[in-house]
Amino acid sequence: MLELLQVNPSSGDPIYRQLSEQIIHLIVGGQLPAHTVLPSVRQIASYLAVNPMTVSRAIQQLVEQGWLERRRGQPTQVAERVNNHASAEALLQPQLAVLLASAQQLGLSKQQIIDLIEKQWDRSKSTGA
Amino acid sequence: MDALLQLNKVVKRFEANTVLDEVSFTLEPGMVVGLLGANGAGKSTLMRIALGIIDADAGDIATLGEAPAQLSVAAKEAIGYVPQQPFGYENATVAMALALHRSFYASWDMQLEQQWLQRFALDGKTKVNKLSVGQRQALAIIMAMAYRPKLLLLDEPVASLDPLARRQFMADLFELALESGSAVLFSSHITSDLERVASHVALLKNGKLLLMRELDEIKEHIRLVTFPEGVMPTFGEHIRVLHRREYSWLIDGYRGETWAGALQCQALNLEQLYLELHI
Structure with a gap:
């Protein structure tokens, strides 16, 4: 799924926000169905050549908002959603x-x-x- | 000891010229701080003071917890520095220069050295004085990073590296900062690089530190708000006006509010922010 992601570091929008909005769009648009496993923070950061902290912040936010879920010892995946x-x-x-x-x-x-x-x-x- | 570098109200004058004017900030493990400022804004001076190469006129500095003028051997072995103009070893070959340099650092990582030589396509047999500007920078980076320093100061390190080498080098910085718990202070004019690499941005203007914030926060909370001619806006108390130019106010502390009569409320990237502060 890495090839679906892209950010523009020189935009006025923080990178973490660009990334989280993009992932939400992909989930809502059906490109990332429930239970799709996400690449690691490190893989995403290195693919986009951005600071891993900002990627980690985006993922964390999506977990808090219920778009993604993280179970102990498992990679982050797209959560089941109804709405x-x-x-x-x-x-x-x-x-x-x-x-x-x-x-x-x-x-x-x-x-x-x-x-x-x-x-x-x-x-x-x-x-x- | 938490802070890897701490400056408190540091002042430096060169004759009548105040190069650093009460600059205070703290570098903690994991931080990659982009230092932004015009030529002569004090970026190099700040790094040289932190290293004890030159003395401050006033203020307190703790570099790895020590006074920069009397750094212990252990502290020196934990600091990496790439100056703007590297550097010595002119008559040696790359391999000889590295061998000599390596001998000063107990924690030198040979594997990392070899890997980076290959990546930057540096040949050990080439003489240092035959290297291009970009190759010199690459060698200086290897010499400053192959022992995984706790504190890494880079003065315009990547200007002459090609885009691919720059990207790989940035990935190394993250690894150093996040996995080895080091702090990196990185000056550059290339704002698009800083936007990729920096967790924080420090902005120097005429020796004053105007901003030292997380990059994400800068983009979320700084706005350029434009009003019609003649309107004097009143901002809330949580808002700090950084700069005013004609009918545009550059404000810090934006939380999504709107102001009656505002024509525009614009988020800025680093380059736009830099320009707004300097026009």
Whole structure:
């Protein structure tokens, strides 16, 4: 799964947060089903060439939030979850907030935004993107 | 003894010029501290004072718990230092230079030395004065790290290494800091390297230590907030204003709050932060 991960150290977002958000997206999106075993902190850190402490912080946070679980003497794995659909909606909130803020700055109405989304949705469906 | 290096209100002047102005900070095991600052901000001076190469004019310094001017042999054997411009051994071959250098350190790891020579593609038979700048840096790094020092000071160590060698070298730093419980102080202009490697960032400007924080905290709690012309914002008491430029305030202590009338509230990467503090 290492190849699914990537971080941008030069972003204003802390690396641990980029990493934990990415892993949540992968879990919610189904790329990482329950019980998938994660690589070790050391493997992830060396693959991404970042400080292992920041990787360890991301993993720790995901364990606390229930996305991952760690049983004694076993590697970290993806936890069993029931409510992935609600999580998917919650995950889009930040991007939605950004979209709405830009739309309002540009003076678009609610209907115009909805129309735009519909058009874009149909276009991406028809191109299969 | 917890702190591997402790500076308390250290002052250094060169004639009328104050190079370090009451600098205080502590390096603990496991910390990889990126030291950021303009040329002449005092980065090299700080390292040289910690090593006892030059004396401070005021303040207290404890290097591995000892006064830097009278470091014991045991302390010296536990310190690694890569200066900006290495270095001696000019007429020796790489192998001879390493043999001599090795003889000073009881805990020298031959396997590590060989592994790194290979990685940096250094040939033992090459004369030191025939090495390129990058090869010299690589040799200096081997000489400073092959005995797994408790305290490692690196003054712009990687500028001349190629990207792959830099990455591998960073992995070695983590191993040293996290597995051997050492502390690393690492000055560099390459902010993208610091962002990968540093657990903490120390920012020097005109001899003053403006910031010394965990990198993740810096990115979470420092924001550049812009207001319309003429608006004077009031920030909460937990907020420290680091810098103001026209209608933008650089603040520390951000906790996700919003301010009425703010046009923008922007997270910064290290390079942006550095520039904001220096414009």
